[in-house]
Amino acid sequence: MGEIKNILLVGVGGQGTILASKILSEGLIQAGYDVKMSEIHGMSQRGGNVSTQIRFGDKVYSPIVGKGEANIIVAFEKMEALRWFEYLKDDGIMVINDFEIPSVPIQQGTAKYPEGILEDLAAKAKVLVFKAGEIAEKVGNARTMNIVLLGALTKAMDLQGIDWESVIMANVKKGLEDINIKAFHAGADQVK
Template sequence: MDGKNILIAGVGGQGLVIATKIISEAALEAGYDVKTNDVIGLSQRGGKVYGSVKIDSKVYSPNIPHGECDILLAMEPMEGYRYSHMLKDNGMAIVNTYRIPSTSIQQEVEEYPEGMLADLKQKYNVSEIDVIKVGKELGNTKVGNTVLIGIMAKKLDIKKETWEKVIQKNVPEKFIDHNIKAFNIGYSYK
């Protein structure tokens, strides 16, 4: 696999830290060098958060320069749109379509922009899915990050079994089943 730069964007409470950990541990298990960076200072529920994961044979820094992101995992549409400038031309955006307005929108400091997905689709390869709907069908709405990881996992040269092993290791035992099912839904997504 060529090196991959992955950016994860969302709001606090969506599982960004665990998603970063799962992605990085799966890459390490597969023999890659990995560097990560989570910016979670505003991670209380509703605050804007993002993280990066760089995977390659040798990685020196977790920071992804503008325009050099291969994959953007947008756990929330506006937050994904906010960081879409980081993507390479024809980069991939995997977008949860369920809106969770950040505190700045709730406090009417910002407006929720319309037409974001259409704009993203003009510039990038976009996979979109309502992960809350998937979570409701599985009986656990907190598995959205695992659905997005499943979609992304097909794009990386890491065995499916490795992903499942790492998920089992990192989620609470009572939620392993939900998360494995969520990952597999993402993995089989178009």
């Protein structure tokens, strides 16, 4: 049985993790992999944490990723990177969007947003940090932040053999295809 690869996309509601994971799984299916995907969103409609788990390989059983099993975690938000850190494999890579979204206890002043997350995680694992939102803005649309992160993921996972452009074309809003494809490549360029 071929090795199963595990991907986690973690973020906060409204950041576009769901669309990114949809494009990702469609691309993997086109490449002939068996794919399972599991989405968890918190109870609240807004502001809860959202995670998507994608597993692919010749044959996948469990739809969820265990602790220490993720080959890659793409954190759309910094504190979510911290929350999911123990799911990362020893030799896995964590892509972190350098962006903070405080949760309600932080907003209300009953808790503090943890400091030094990036330094701490970088000291313990392979971490790639960039500001996906700023890259998306430079490309021309801040809302393509999720596709920037997707681009980085596909390169970091060595999945460039897949025709991502056509999958993106089929899944993003009409008229925004080109800008999303630009965002995708701009994200991939972050991975050296």
